[in-house]
Amino acid sequence: MDEGGATRTELLARRAQVALAEHGRDLLQDKREQLMAEFRDTARKVLAGSDALREAGAAARVALDRARARDGPEAVASAAFAATGHVEVEAQVGTIMGVRVPRIEHRPIGRPTPARGYSLASTSPRIDEAADRFEAGVDLVLQIAAGEVRLRRLAAEISATTRRVNALEHVVIPRLVSSRNRIQRILEEREREEHFRLKRVQMRRTTYARSPQ
Secondary structure (H helix, E strand, O other), rough: OOOOOOOHHHHHHHHHHHHHHHHHHHHHHHHHHHHHHHHHHHHHHHHHHHHHHHHHHHHHHHHHHHHHHHHHHHHHHHHHHHHOOOOOEEEEEEEEEOOOEEEEEOOOOOHHHHHHHOOOHHHOOOHHHHHHHHHHHHHHHHHHHHHHHHHHHHHHHHHHHHHHHHHHHHHHHHHHHHHHHHHHHHHHHHHHHHHHHHHHHHHHHHHHHHOOO
């Protein structure tokens, strides 16, 4: 900008742009804080679910080994074949600070023993326990998977928001502030020059008025 373009209107416009950019930065920082809080909460749940899954997996393997040892691998395989089914998963979308975040829900995997499809007369409580353990493990797997999907979406939005905050903080706002300050210095310099010019004119008029005619 040359000095000829430095006007009061330009100064007011630049001040408004600085205020708007700072307001936008503050909003984005608030948004990032909300997203990070949600990320931490979701990560905590995923980590807790991972620990529970390890424990559930170990318990399921013990129950399966016990059933195989006492009832025979054929009986266990037959029950497993008869107990096959499907998992219903529903994907929904929620919003956090205007960000669309996926939420995956599913019906509980655990089933009562009669609903598994195998004959109660040909199985044992050990097979039922193994089935209970593995169904609980599958339920945890789905919960963790849903949390990980949510984490990926939150992480991507946090990264994008951080880039926008940094751009405003380190590029846009400094440029606008520099431009505003430059315009203000130019206008102040003009005011000083105008003040000195008027003062010289006034001094000349005073001197002329006092000189003998």
